Amino acid sequence: MKIGFFTMPVHRLDRNYTECLQEDREAIILADRMGYSEAYVGEHLTDASESITNSMLFLASLITDTKQIKLGTGTTNLSHTHPVLVAAQAAMMDHMLKGRFIFGISPGALESDAEALDIRGMDRNEMFAESITHILNIWKGDPPYNLRGKHWTISTQNTIMPEIGLGPIAKPYQKPHPPIVCTVVAPFSKGVIKMGKKGFLPISANFLLEKWVKTHWNNYQQGCKDVGREADSQDWRVARSIFVHDDHNTALDYGRNNLRSPYRFYYKQLYTKLKKGNRHAVFKPKRNFPDKDLSLDYILDNIVIAGDVNSVVDQILAFREVTGDFGTLLYAGKDWEDKKLGKRSMELMAEKVMPAVNAAIGQ
Numbered sequence: 001m002k003i004g005f006f007t008m009p010v011h012r013l014d015r016n017y018t019e020c021l022q023e024d025r026e027a028i029i030l031a032d033r034m035g036y037s038e039a040y041v042g043e044h045l046t047d048a049s050e051s052i053t054n055s056m057l058f059l060a061s062l063i064t065d066t067k068q069i070k071l072g073t074g075t076t077n078l079s080h081t082h083p084v085l086v087a088a089q090a091a092m093m094d095h096m097l098k099g100r101f102i103f104g105i106s107p108g109a110l111e112s113d114a115e116a117l118d119i120r121g122m123d124r125n126e127m128f129a130e131s132i133t134h135i136l137n138i139w140k141g142d143p144p145y146n147l148r149g150k151h152w153t154i155s156t157q158n159t160i161m162p163e164i165g166l167g168p169i170a171k172p173y174q175k176p177h178p179p180i181v182c183t184v185v186a187p188f189s190k191g192v193i194k195m196g197k198k199g200f201l202p203i204s205a206n207f208l209l210e211k212w213v214k215t216h217w218n219n220y221q222q223g224c225k226d227v228g229r230e231a232d233s234q235d236w237r238v239a240r241s242i243f244v245h246d247d248h249n250t251a252l253d254y255g256r257n258n259l260r261s262p263y264r265f266y267y268k269q270l271y272t273k274l275k276k277g278n279r280h281a282v283f284k285p286k287r288n289f290p291d292k293d294l295s296l297d298y299i300l301d302n303i304v305i306a307g308d309v310n311s312v313v314d315q316i317l318a319f320r321e322v323t324g325d326f327g328t329l330l331y332a333g334k335d336w337e338d339k340k341l342g343k344r345s346m347e348l349m350a351e352k353v354m355p356a357v358n359a360a361i362g363q
Helices: 017-033 055-060 083-096 111-116 124-140 191-198 210-226 248-257 262-276 296-303 309-323 339-361
Strands: 002-007 038-041 070-073 101-106 180-184 201-204 237-240 242-244 305-307 328-332
Touching (some): 002 017, 002 339, 017 055, 017 339, 038 055, 038 101, 055 070, 083 124, 101 124, 210 309, 242 309, 242 339, 248 296
Parallel strands (some): 002 038, 038 070, 101 180, 201 237
């Protein structure tokens, strides 16, 4: 099992924006140095705590400061921009990273982003499906193109001049294209069946109960089976909120209990957003679980893995017993409320926890 990194990110609202962006860069540079296999960053336009507005632009700042880690958009929100822009920019990123690029995609879920872009009320899932179809057709096609859909029409037929290079849109470095991943949030997601059919790869979000994470792989296998392709569990990424420290009590305090815990702040932010959108069932052990019993402490106790090295190893192994095998554990980045503690946790994950986990499962 590999170790990777995924950050939305979520920072405290009173923090300096410039410092937050530098901290996010520093976390991925540390992950690269510690041997993490890949790193993803999310993007939002209208969220002061989730401060990366364009994941591809942010990752471009890391190209020369990282050596081996693969960098992924987590995600590019396809309803937010024209598919030609995404296709051309992702292809350029892939060349600049010489194949270290992973293309993460989603429709874009934040309602305030949609309102600001004047697309609220539009079918963003429909826009998403059309956009990725256009992008893939651009990458496998040649100018002048003739791509028509409900939301976008793409052509350079009236302006193409092959003799001087006008008309084509760049193709990726990796052939036929970079790995395409999608984050899965809902239990029993039907979208992950479609991903299996299309050959896209799943990331299970870090804020799901373990029993709901398991449903993602079952559905992904079904999608692969429907098109005659065998699903490989090594392609499955699972994100998890983890905090590990040399001292067990310090880990529990910083990872769950302290009122200034960045994990507590993260889940308070997330729970508030999901509850407003009536999507907070992801935190519930069953559909009819009463809202009154769904406290912040309940969420932290059931989702955050925290403890010393031995305890965290045991919790990851117990988690895997429920979900089944997966290829990459994505350590979910949090605000560095205490920079020393934040960095130490990432170091222990690479140096102590993952070697012990892999020894236990025989990998």
